[in-house]
Amino acid sequence: FANPDMVGHTGIFDAAVAAVEVVDGCVGAVVDKILEKGGAALLTADHGNAEKMRDEKSGQPHTAHTTNPIPFSLIMDGGEGCDGRKRIELREDGILADIAPTALKLLHIDLPVAMTGRSLIK
Structure with a gap:
């Protein structure tokens, strides 16, 4: 896009x-x-x-x-969120390196050691 x-x-x-x-x-x-x-x-x-x-x-x-x-x-829809929570809160201090860790958290995949970002999900 x-x-x-x-x-x-x-x-x-x-x-x-x-x-x-x-x-x-x-x-x-x-x-x-x-x-x-x-x-x-x-x-x-x-x-x-x-x-x-x-x-x-x-x-x-x-x-x-x-x-x-x-x-x-x-x-997301209004159903169960990440880790079974109904509401997901995001950090406001994120950087681009935090996007991939956020996606991996949603997929319940552990972060690779080389990945330096942090999930935006509180």
Whole structure:
């Protein structure tokens, strides 16, 4: 789902909005299928781009990646969660290296010794 990133590099605001809307619909369809099958969806990105289309100082189009914080969403149905809990709370201080440990925890798989991240699940 790279469309918002790729279109964000053009600096064209309306094109970026359209790209985000299309990807939103596509991600929604994928998440619906995951939930339909009883799974969990982990949704994130490795950097921002389309959320900043104009440089605040110069007023010119901003066409590069950003270092803004990115969201992480764990999307599950309302049933039993990880470790049998009904509600799962996530840490707010996570980094990209924490995504894989989070997925492994949901799958009840032990972390490899070489993996340095920590699960985002409290």
